[in-house]
Amino acid sequence: MNSFGNKMRITVFGASHEDYVGLTVAGFPAGVALDQDLIEKRLRQRRGLMHLTSKRFEKDEWRFISGIFRGKTTGAPLTVLVKNSDRRSEDYEEIRGLARPSHADYTQHVRFGGHEDYRGGGIASGRSTVTYVILGAIAEHLLREKGIFASSRMKSVHGIEDEAIPDIVDLERLREEDFPVLSKREEMLRLIEETGKRGDSLGGVVETWIVGLPAGLGNPLFGSVEAQLSRLVFGIPGAKGIEFGAGFGITKLFGSQANDQMQYEEGLLRHLSNHSGGINGGITNGSAVNFRVAYKPTPTIALPQRTVDFIKKENKVASFAGRHDAIFAIKALHVQNALANFAALDLIL
Numbered sequence: 629m630n631s632f633g634n635k636m637r638i639t640v641f642g643a644s645h646e647d648y649v650g651l652t653v654a655g656f657p658a659g660v661a662l663d664q665d666l667i668e669k670r671l672r673q674r675r676g677l678m679h680l681t682s683k684r685f686e687k688d689e690w691r692f693i694s695g696i697f698r699g700k701t702t703g704a705p706l707t708v709l710v711k712n713s714d715r716r717s718e719d720y721e722e723i724r725g726l727a728r729p730s731h732a733d734y735t736q737h738v739r740f741g742g743h744e745d746y747r748g749g750g751i752a753s754g755r756s757t758v759t760y761v762i763l764g765a766i767a768e769h770l771l772r773e774k775g776i777f778a779s780s781r782m783k784s785v786h787g788i789e790d791e792a793i794p795d796i797v798d799l800e801r802l803r804e805e806d807f808p809v810l811s812k813r814e815e816m817l818r819l820i821e822e823t824g825k826r827g828d829s830l831g832g833v834v835e836t837w838i839v840g841l842p843a844g845l846g847n848p849l850f851g852s853v854e855a856q857l858s859r860l861v862f863g864i865p866g867a868k869g870i871e872f873g874a875g876f877g878i879t880k881l882f883g884s885q886a887n888d889q890m891q892y893e894e895g896l897l898r899h900l901s902n903h904s905g906g907i908n909g910g911i912t913n914g915s916a917v918n919f920r921v922a923y924k925p926t927p928t929i930a931l932p933q934r935t936v937d938f939i940k941k942e943n944k945v946a947s948f949a950g951r952h953d954a955i956f957a958i959k960a961l962h963v964q965n966a967l968a969n970f971a972a973l974d975l976i977l
């Protein structure tokens with residue numbers, strides 16, 4: 629349940645209120661020099677709008693404890709630890725048994741027979757996703773020499789849609805931003821701030837492009853590029869839907885509109901549109917791999933809601949004035965982008 633991969637295999641461990649969260653990646657190529665600045669930069673982007681989101685301020689101190697020798701990867705499993713320093717575990721002792729609606733408190737309690745680490749959602753917390761960001765950054769080391777990169781934008785926050793369509797120049801710029809949006813940045817930020825102040829929360833859609841992948845990668849059926857990306861994406865807590873290319877909207881097109889027509893241009897095969905999201909028959913077709921993920925509103929909110937105490941077996945009305953993200957999707961964006969980089973590297977290996 630906490631491992632995934634084909635050519636490389638990742639294993640994630642640690643929980644929100646344990647000393648560390650961590651990740652091991654086996655099969656990562658040897659001889660790659662670690663770019664600490666890039667790792668720091670990607671972590672900073674994930675922390676980006678923290679003042680608008682959570683009051684839990686983590687410094688994300690990280691260190692590799694295996695698989696690096698003299699600053700380069702050795703080919704042995706790489707293990708990274710990230711310290712959890714800003715914990716207030718006592719907050720969770722007071723509410724033991726009180727289920728946060730739509731969080732995993734109740735389901736984990738049932739699944740693990742009461743032995744679950746309930747502090748901050750335990751293994752269901754978004755905290756572990758910090759390790760995916762480091763994974764994505766080290767994958768970028770190898771991708772950049774092949775001209776491959778992933779870039780993501782906030783496609784929508786609640787009802788506000790980023791309408792503009794990015795081109796390749798925008799995508800290269802967007803991947804360096806903390807809050808990558810083309811047309812509706814200010815409106816989105818205003819809504820996030822207002823909603824957080826009211827004690828409520830928001831969801832959003834994050835769109836990713838993987839640019840530069842050649843045609844012919846991936847497998848049919850269960851090994852499809854869609855299947856692999858989906859499994860990775862559902863390793864991000866709070867992801868509720870994924871669609872590729874034109875997605876569910878493709879059902880509203882005629883075949884003559886939906887088909888990505890093709891032609892040779894100076895000897896190179898080109899698709900004239902990308903409704904397929906760069907994938908046909910589970911295999912890359914040479915267009916950018918394009919997908920969108922729906923993240924739900926942060927479940928822990930400060931407004932009163934009906935819930936239960938599953939230990940005392942009582943009905944309750946509870947609000948949770950903790951240190952929670954008004955919208956975690958804006959952090960998940962950098963996590964999703966990092967996993968896209970990892971998936972791209974796994975494919976080209």
Ligand SMILES: Cc1cc2nc3c(=O)[nH]c(=O)nc-3n(C[C@H](O)[C@H](O)[C@H](O)COP(=O)(O)O)c2cc1C
Binds near residue numbers: 730752754866956959
């Ligand atoms: C980066 C990140 C940060 C998150 N922060 C919070 C948070 O502060 N409070 C909260 O209730 N949920 C947060 N979540 C969402 C929960 O972890 C998630 O909704 C919960 O585990 C239930 O899983 P599910 O929504 O996939 O069913 C966060 C998720 C991510 C990816």
